[in-house]
Amino acid sequence: MSGLDQIALTVEGGERITVEDAARLWREASDDELIRLAQAVRARWHRPDRATYMVMRIVNYTNVCVAQCDYCAFYVLPNQDGGYVLSREDVFAKIDELVDFGGDLVAFNGGFNPRLPLDYYCDLFRSVRDRYSDRVEFYALTVAEFVFLADRAGLSYADAAARLRDAGVHWVTGGGSEILTEDFRRRHAKWKYTVRDFFDAQRAIVESGMRTTATMVIGFDETLDERLEHLQRTRDFQDACLADGYEGLFSFLCWTYKPYGTVLAGDEISPREYQRHIALSRIFIDNVAHVRTSVLTQNEDAFRALDYGADDFDLPIEDEVTQKAGARIDLDLERLLEIPRRLGYTVEYRRAERPPPVTGLTPVTAWRRNRASRS
Numbered sequence: 001m002s003g004l005d006q007i008a009l010t011v012e013g014g015e016r017i018t019v020e021d022a023a024r025l026w027r028e029a030s031d032d033e034l035i036r037l038a039q040a041v042r043a044r045w046h047r048p049d050r051a052t053y054m055v056m057r058i059v060n061y062t063n064v065c066v067a068q069c070d071y072c073a074f075y076v077l078p079n080q081d082g083g084y085v086l087s088r089e090d091v092f093a094k095i096d097e098l099v100d101f102g103g104d105l106v107a108f109n110g111g112f113n114p115r116l117p118l119d120y121y122c123d124l125f126r127s128v129r130d131r132y133s134d135r136v137e138f139y140a141l142t143v144a145e146f147v148f149l150a151d152r153a154g155l156s157y158a159d160a161a162a163r164l165r166d167a168g169v170h171w172v173t174g175g176g177s178e179i180l181t182e183d184f185r186r187r188h189a190k191w192k193y194t195v196r197d198f199f200d201a202q203r204a205i206v207e208s209g210m211r212t213t214a215t216m217v218i219g220f221d222e223t224l225d226e227r228l229e230h231l232q233r234t235r236d237f238q239d240a241c242l243a244d245g246y247e248g249l250f251s252f253l254c255w256t257y258k259p260y261g262t263v264l265a266g267d268e269i270s271p272r273e274y275q276r277h278i279a280l281s282r283i284f285i286d287n288v289a290h291v292r293t294s295v296l297t298q299n300e301d302a303f304r305a306l307d308y309g310a311d312d313f314d315l316p317i318e319d320e321v322t323q324k325a326g327a328r329i330d331l332d333l334e335r336l337l338e339i340p341r342r343l344g345y346t347v348e349y350r351r352a353e354r355p356p357p358v359t360g361l362t363p364v365t366a367w368r369r370n371r372a373s374r375s
Helices: 003-012 019-028 031-042 088-100 118-132 143-153 157-166 182-188 195-207 224-243 271-284 295-306 320-324 333-342 363-374
Strands: 050-059 105-108 137-142 171-173 212-218 249-256 290-293 312-316 346-349
Touching: 003 019, 003 031, 019 031, 019 224, 019 271, 031 271, 050 088, 050 333, 088 105, 088 118, 105 118, 118 137, 118 143, 118 157, 137 143, 143 157, 143 171, 143 195, 157 195, 195 212, 195 224, 212 224, 212 271, 224 249, 224 271, 249 271, 249 295, 271 290, 271 295, 290 295, 295 312, 295 333, 312 333, 333 346
Parallel strands: 050 105, 050 312, 050 346, 105 137, 137 171, 171 212, 212 249, 249 290, 290 312
Antiparallel strands: none
């Protein structure tokens, strides 16, 4: 029996693959083999012919940032021309426009602005919750921004999380992760804290009762080993959360680096490489219910990733950060939804605060029962 055949038996038997197995799949497995194995893992969580989606808007409340990541085309430094902070009225206008589009999810993203204290964010998020109540859900910050705010405020991650939760925040997403290795951060984002900082903060978010997600960006100069380290750290984090009785990561989202207008520059990876990585992620991260494909950075090609194991996506109407780097946003949402339908999927809208039920066992219960059966 070949090595690939043994790995396939492991996956199809509900067992977990190793980093070495994942590397071999990446190097040797055909697209069809990756699709088959990713679909097998996907089917543990979701109906094979069903996909869910959201209509959302990323509100970039400020473009002032001191992180100085070389892959970002969006930021300006303090005191440079062109810096802004949106007024409360501007934020509400953007949310109102999202609602007019039929959407109900806002993601706030702005980077490390040293002039905005934690109180600014608490006041902003409280005002959004007061104005929209449950009609709109919002991803308040990324984990990376959360680390910066806690540091600037001189608070523990637990105390900073409690402040946000008490201001009406339900979600802090895993954004700002890019590639979670120390070498990658030293090369490209040396002011963006360490990998340990990231996961310590995310654990505090989980323990506070807020919800969170995992994210990953590929297509810089990262190696296969770095991609696999990111996946391993994500799976280990989720293992630890589940072992302690927490839901942990609701989803894993991967998107691709857009190089236009950045210091790092470079070329975009192919849709095929992205889709293969989605498959590998679905196979490897077997303890997170949802794997999401990125319409924002892959456009129409994102939907093919549903065949490679993804089950969820969002239709964004704005994100200045990626648009500055070359992302193209299509506002013809019905045309976009016809693409997964033609691929054979029934697409259903979901709200962020009400995740779709999993047939039979809940994700956490299913995971625990699967793990128990292996021991």
